[in-house]
Amino acid sequence: MDDQPSIPLKDESISIPEITISENKLGEFPWWFVGLILIAIWASFFIFSKENYREAFLFIIVGIKFTIVTSLTAYVIATILGLFAGLGRISRNVVINNLATLYIELIRGIPMLVLIFFIAFVGVPIAVDFLNKIGVLLLSLGLTSTGKFLTNLHNQAIAMNVRAIIALAVTYGAFLAEIFRAGIQSIGKGQMEASRSLGMSYKQAMQFVILPQAIRNVLPALGNDFVAMVKDSSLVSVLAVRDITQVARLYAGRSFRFREAYVTLTVLYLIMTLALSMLVRYIEKRLRKNERT
């Protein structure tokens, strides 16, 4: 279709004057955020000044490494999964497009807690069975080393720690896919046309032109989902892995100090998510400052 000749409209007469009243700025200040930080500081002080709390803290803090490592690893895998699923969602290839959509809709239709049980106790065993069968096939084809490795792969060899990471990654991959898809679709189609008209392939255009812009646009959303994942990582405690939630439950069960255990646990999550949110806000602000459009 023909483009309508676009005439840059300049209707300065109807532009709304900027309202800059000092009260307005005061209202915009994130007081709630200051409140959150104060609560975190007060709670930390509380924990360190009481013997019982200090004991609970020292017991529970051991789990923080697991929580951080699990969240980070799962997030990196989820980003890769999400990027490819997001690209699949906008692919014009019917098979790829439908597979990506199936994955995303399937994951989004199941509660995360149920998904974690399912992936850990059903998904992983099925995958191991499948790999065993591939191993047998490879052995019959004469690829002995890989074949042997795959046939000998045992369900129990995959630790709950690893299953927790797989479960979180597969779940969040579907969420991140929608973020990537939205980011890519936010880039005007002229960018793809300009790239293709210069002789770039679809892949090159994505890699050098579309994705750098798209990812920049969705960076805040990606950061927010990382914060969300740190919180949701508490769900993997149902797999009896030693993340801070599970360790806090253990402490509570052993010492019967439920209050100390769960106050400490709550504060630890709050501190982690607050620190991460501040980081995301900082990055967002810097991006906005460098905006070049």
Added chain:
Amino acid sequence: MNAPDNIIEIKNLHKHFGHVKALNGVNINIQRGKVVVIIGPSGSGKSTLLRCINYLEIPTKGEIWIDGELLTNDQKHLNEIRAEIGMVFQLFNLFPHLTALENITLAQKVVRRRSSEEAKEIALKQLRRVGIPEKADVYPGQLSGGQQQRVAIARALAMNPKIMLFDEPTSALDPEMIKEVLDVMLDLAREGMTMVCVSHEMGFARSAADEIIFIDEGLIVEQTTPAELFTNPKEERTKLFLSQILHH
């Protein structure tokens, strides 16, 4: 079958968008080194025609031959041919995350496989040609419309295309910036570049075009020299269109 001097041959080109028939059997031959300006009312199919030449729109029916090669859906072949056809868009379509220089070097590096130094050298040469070498390290967002369009032209030229397509290159510009872009296009025409332009700039058409094609309702109504078209249009529709755009 293909005469050697025809760099573009369009045969019985049809393009339908659902029920809308944008092109209804267009035949055009364009000789190497000629400047062809396509004019026509809004919605006449002129942009669609231009976009079919490098397969940004895939024709519903018909054939496009570029320098003796038939365009097909074979993506690899298509990428090779597109590298030989520069295109300039109405809305510039510069890459906003790259500087002017990087805009010009990117495709040289990934498509033409030139080294960074070579690509940079060529980019600077093209920026000098379009008159803004001092803007090399500036991002598109900080350039005026006219400057952006000149970077876009430099970006296309850096690929050493055989053909340049212009899709209403001045329609989105403020009036005072139109001349700087047209000057670059005029220079290019004088240097013997094969150019196909969809444009409303009748002054440019008059002084640079070897041929003017008037399109309406997806068909070529008249194809002649600018002198002939402006002074002695044959078709009623051409007369009507010219009277609308020339005497307002």
